[in-house]
Amino acid sequence: MKSISLTVLLLLISITFLNCKSHTSIDSYMEEEVKAGEFNGNILVVKNGETVYEKSFGFSDGSKTVHLTKDFRFDLGSVYKEFPAVSIMQLQEKGLLDVEDKIDTYLTDLPSWASKISIKNVLQYTSGLPEVEWDKYFSKEQRITDEKIKADLLNIEALAFAPGTDYLYTNHSPMLLAQIVEKITNQTFKAYVTEHLFIPFSLKSAVIHPEAPYLDKTLMAIPFNEDYEEDTYKVTISGAIFSFTANDLYQWIENLHGYKIINQESVKFLSEEADFFGNMQSSLGSVKWKNNSIVEHTHHGSAGNYECIVRRFNKDKEVLTIIVQTNQKHGNVGAISKEIKRILKF
Numbered sequence: 001m002k003s004i005s006l007t008v009l010l011l012l013i014s015i016t017f018l019n020c021k022s023h024t025s026i027d028s029y030m031e032e033e034v035k036a037g038e039f040n041g042n043i044l045v046v047k048n049g050e051t052v053y054e055k056s057f058g059f060s061d062g063s064k065t066v067h068l069t070k071d072f073r074f075d076l077g078s079v080y081k082e083f084p085a086v087s088i089m090q091l092q093e094k095g096l097l098d099v100e101d102k103i104d105t106y107l108t109d110l111p112s113w114a115s116k117i118s119i120k121n122v123l124q125y126t127s128g129l130p131e132v133e134w135d136k137y138f139s140k141e142q143r144i145t146d147e148k149i150k151a152d153l154l155n156i157e158a159l160a161f162a163p164g165t166d167y168l169y170t171n172h173s174p175m176l177l178a179q180i181v182e183k184i185t186n187q188t189f190k191a192y193v194t195e196h197l198f199i200p201f202s203l204k205s206a207v208i209h210p211e212a213p214y215l216d217k218t219l220m221a222i223p224f225n226e227d228y229e230e231d232t233y234k235v236t237i238s239g240a241i242f243s244f245t246a247n248d249l250y251q252w253i254e255n256l257h258g259y260k261i262i263n264q265e266s267v268k269f270l271s272e273e274a275d276f277f278g279n280m281q282s283s284l285g286s287v288k289w290k291n292n293s294i295v296e297h298t299h300h301g302s303a304g305n306y307e308c309i310v311r312r313f314n315k316d317k318e319v320l321t322i323i324v325q326t327n328q329k330h331g332n333v334g335a336i337s338k339e340i341k342r343i344l345k346f
Contacts, residue, residue: 026053026340033336034058041221041326042068044246045340048319052344054246058328061222062230072221073207073243074308074325077301078285080242082270083193084177085123085283086256089266090196096184099123099269103176106183113159119180121163122173123283124274128159132171143234149175167274169281171240178239189239201255203248209241221327223305231304246323253312253321256284257294267294285310302329309333313346320346 023029026045033039040058044051056068091097097106103122104114113128121127133152137144153172160168178189185192190208198206205219212235214220220243223231235241244252255261262270271287271294273280285299297312307329313320322340324333 023339023343026343027055029339029343030055030057030336033332037226038330038332039326039336040068040328041074041324042070042072042246043325043336043340044070044250044321044323045344046250046321047344047346053340059228060220060327062224062228064228068221070247071205071245072219073205073245073248074221074327075212075223075301075303075306076242076244076249076308077303077306079249079299079301079308079310080240081174082252082256082284082299083197083242084174084181084189084239085270086197086262086266087181087189087192088119088123088177089262089270091181091184093262093266097180103180106180107176109154111154111156113156116159117163119177122176123270124272125167125169125173125281126164126274127170127173128161128163128166128168129153129170129172130156130160130168132175138233141232141234143236145236146238149237167276167280175237175240193239197261201261202251203244205245206248207243208239209243210238211236212241221306221325223303223327223329225305225328233304246325249308249310249323249325250321253297253310257297257312257314271297300334305329307331307333309337311337311341313341315346318346320344 030039030043034057042056043053045053054070056070056072058068060066060068060072088097088099092099097119099120100118102115103117103119104110107114117127132149134144137148181192182189193208197203212233256267259267268289270283271289273282284297286297287294288296293314295314298309300309301307305328306326308323308325311322320341322337324336326333
C-alpha cells in the first residue's frame with residue numbers, strides 16, 4: 001500500500017509541477033495557449049509607450065480561411081459603456097447638464113419613475129432599472145431592436161429598488177445615457193462619438209455598427225464557438241455595437257488617462273463605484289487610485305463569443321498596458337493578462 005501511495009503522490013507532484021510551470025516569454029506562453037485551443041485573437045502589450053508585444057493568432061471567422069492581423073476589429077462588449085459615460089462628462093464640463101439632474105429633464109417620454117432617477121444613478125448602476133431582456137428575444141431567434149428595448153422600458157411599472165439604495169448592472173444605463181447625449185446635442189450618438197471621441201483622439205479604425213450580423217464585414221473578426229460555428233444572434237441597436245482594433249483601445253485608454261478627453265475630476269467621478277457590498281463596477285470598469293493617480297484600470301467586456309480585456313498599470317512612474325481580444329470566447333482573457341503581467345515582472 002505504501003508503494004502505491006508513494007507512486008500516486010509522485011504523480012500528483014508531477015502533474016502539479018506541469019500545471020504550474022513558469023513561462024519565460026509572452027510568445028512561448030501564447031503559443032502554448034493557441035496550441036491547446038484556448039485562444040484565437042489579438043494581443044497588444046505596451047510598456048512606457050513602447051510596444052513590447054503585438055501578435056495575432058488564429059482566424060477571422062468560422063470558415064478558417066483568413067488569418068487575423070492587427071488590423072482586425074473586435075466588438076468591445078461592455079467596454080463600450082465607457083463612451084456614453086465619457087460623453088456625459090464632456091457635456092457636464094461644458095455646462096450643458098449636471099449629473100444630479102433627473103433623467104426626465106431630458107427624456108420626457110418615460111414613465112413617472114424617471115423623475116426619481118438621476119444621471120448619476122444611471123452612471124453608477126443604482127437606478128433600479130432591470131436588465132435588458134435579451135433572452136426573451138434571442139431564445140426565439142428574434143431580432144432585438146431599439147424599438148423593442150424602448151417598448152420594454154416603457155412597460156416597466158415599478159423600479160427594482162429606490163434609486164440610490166442598491167446596485168444592478170444593466171445595459172439600460174449606457175443606452176439611456178446615449179439618448180441624453182442625443183437630446184442635448186441634436187446629433188445621433190454615433191455622430192457625436194465620431195466627432196468628439198474618435199477623430200480627435202486617433203481612434204482611426206473604430207467603427208459603430210448599426211446591426212449584427214454586420215452589413216460591412218471589412219476587417220471584422222467574426223465571433224464563433226469552439227466548433228467554429230459563427231454567432232447567429234440578431235441585433236439592430238443604434239450607437240451600441242462598438243468595434244475596435246487593439247491599437248484603437250490603446251489610444252483610447254492612453255488619452256483617457258492623460259485627461260485629454262475629460263479632466264481628472266471627471267475621470268475620478270466616473271471611476272467611483274456604488275457604495276454597496278459585492279462585485280460593483282463603475283462606468284469605467286474597475287479603477288484604483290493612490291495619491292491622486294490611477295494605479296490600475298481594468299475593464300472586461302463580452303458579447304456572444306467576443307471577449308476582451310483592457311488593463312493599464314501605473315507603478316513607480318512606469319506604465320504597462322495589456323489588451324487581449326478574442327472572437328472565440330474561452331473565458332480566459334483575464335488569466336492571460338495576469339500571466340503576461342507576471343512574465344514582465346510588473
